[in-house]
Amino acid sequence: MILTETPIAGAFILDIEPLEDERGFFARTFCEDELRARGLEAHVAQCNVSWNRVRGTLRGLHYQSAPHEETKIVRCTRGGIWDVIADLRTDSKTYRQWTAVELDHENRRALYVPRGVAHGFITTSDDTEVLYMMSSRYVETAARGVPWDDPAFSIQWPIAPVVISQRDRNYPRWAAPQE
DSSP states (O other), X not given: OXXXXXXXXXXXXXXXXXXXXXXXXEOXXXXXXXXXXXXXXXXXXXXXXXXXXSTTEEEEEEEEOTTOOOOEEEEEEESEEEEEEEEOOTTSTTTTOEEEEEEETTTOOEEEEOTTEEEEEEESSSSEEEEEEESSOOXXXXXXXXXXXXXXXXXXXXXXXXXXXXXXXXXXXXXOTTO
């Protein structure tokens, strides 16, 4: 795996290193030892998948509150997404900054999202599937979100959303605990 830092502290793009032959290729998509060697969390407690019917489906921005924060590794296994993370950690040098990475079934990239960073995406094609590897189990009472269009982050989405859940539409604007 090739790990590339993003502009958000502690977040990384994970690229594969395919070994090709006449059959196609083989590549490692997750390695506990490589992540731990970089000081990153490598425990996986749960894996989830989301399937999205149409281009322009927006999910997020999601996170879990303390003490249930989670690290995520997100990979698009079919179709494509514009994957966004926003730093909610008030003690981070990148607090309230965001970045985005294109993930699709062709580039086979993944995004490592550290604890305390909200995550969301918009689909860039129909029939898109996204795989999530989570360091903690989902706790419904800890589920939180930030509006996709919150002025605290001013995310510049590449396309207008077509489908957004009621839950994602109704998250309150971001206000850090100390603000």
